[in-house]
Amino acid sequence: MQANLYGFESKAHPCANGTCDAMSQCIIGMQKQGVRDYGEDAYGPNGSFIDTNAKFHVKNEFVSTADYQTFWKLRTILSQNDSEIVMEADCRDYLKSLSDPIEGGMGLVLSSWDNTSVGEDFELDWGQSKQENCDAASNIISNFSVKQGGSTENMPDDGEDAKDGFLKYVIDIDGNTITKYLSTKEWSTAETMESSLTISGNNSLFLRDTEDHSSASIFKPTIRGGSISYDVDVSR
Numbered sequence: 001m002q003a004n005l006y007g008f009e010s011k012a013h014p015c016a017n018g019t020c021d022a023m024s025q026c027i028i029g030m031q032k033q034g035v036r037d038y039g040e041d042a043y044g045p046n047g048s049f050i051d052t053n054a055k056f057h058v059k060n061e062f063v064s065t066a067d068y069q070t071f072w073k074l075r076t077i078l079s080q081n082d083s084e085i086v087m088e089a090d091c092r093d094y095l096k097s098l099s100d101p102i103e104g105g106m107g108l109v110l111s112s113w114d115n116t117s118v119g120e121d122f123e124l125d126w127g128q129s130k131q132e133n134c135d136a137a138s139n140i141i142s143n144f145s146v147k148q149g150g151s152t153e154n155m156p157d158d159g160e161d162a163k164d165g166f167l168k169y170v171i172d173i174d175g176n177t178i179t180k181y182l183s184t185k186e187w188s189t190a191e192t193m194e195s196s197l198t199i200s201g202n203n204s205l206f207l208r209d210t211e212d213h214s215s216a217s218i219f220k221p222t223i224r225g226g227s228i229s230y231d232v233d234v235s236r
Contacts, residue, residue: 001060001076004115005052006044007031007123010060010076010087014097026091028076029122033087042085044126049083055140056080061151062102063088066176069209069219071099072155092155096210108146112139154178163211170195171207173221180219181208 001010009029013020030043042049050056056078063073072095075088114134157179162168167182169192184190188203199205208217 001058002120002122003058004123006126006128008034008043008050008076008078009120009122010074012074012091012095012098014094015101016097025094026074026089028074028087028089030085030087030124031122033089034085035124037087038085040124043078044124049085050078050080054080055142061088063151063153064099065155065173065178065209066152067173067178067219067221068103068149068152069099070155071095071102073153075151090156092158099209100216110141110144112137152176165213166208166211167192167197167205169197169207181211181217182206183208183213 001008003009007030009027009031011024011027011029013022013024015021034043038049041047043052045051045053057080059077059079061073061075061077062071063075064071070092072092073088073090074095075086077087078085112134116131116133154176155178157168162181165183165186167184167190169180169182171178171180172195182190182192182197182205184205185203189200190203190205191198197205207219209219210217
């Protein structure tokens with residue numbers, strides 16, 4: 001998240017082998033989404049929703065599926081008095097590589113930095129002039145709170161067919177209907193129709209969170225003290 005009097009933006013930067021994406025492909029902010037949904041004067045000094053001359057509240061949500069296995073959406077909520085701005089983005093493919101690191105593998109950093117070079121373009125046009133330096137700048141962050149759960153939603157079907165070698169399979173997890181994937185063998189056949197699976201002989205299918213064959217993609221529920229139930233038809 002980055003913000004000042006004239007702009008607000010949240011975005012994700014997945015990393016691989018120690019190198020993070022310089023240009024995020026999952027951005028939610030006032031420049032586009034905020035202006036589209038709430039108007040050009042919604043955020044800023046004396047803004048109609050968020051007046052940046054006064055304190056306001058920020059909630060960044062890292063939305064996962066109900067089983068906490070797949071991180072798929074960013075949501076940011078800005079609120080002040082009775083006004084609220086909600087911005088979100090479904091970035092399921094781009095956020096895939098962050099599902100594991102975000103679960104206890106990342107630290108939190110609070111910072112103040114110089115953007116006089118406009119290396120980050122996230123401000124709305126309020127007729128402000130460019131500052132030569134930020135020597136006198138400061139900000140206040142208070143009432144910092146972390147909630148380790150609760151931001152979950154069923155990930156809607158993307159409407160596309162599964163990749164070759166995979167099948168979409170709808171299952172119930174703690175009362176939530178969730179689409180998972182089955183990886184099938186090349187030498188056999190299987191087919192699904194929503195929550196029904198038909199398996200031909202000599203086949204075994206791993207239930208997965210995503211459409212890849214890595215061990216990290218395998219769906220691993222926490223079922224100690226839980227249960228698994230299903231209907232079976234062996235008459236065929």
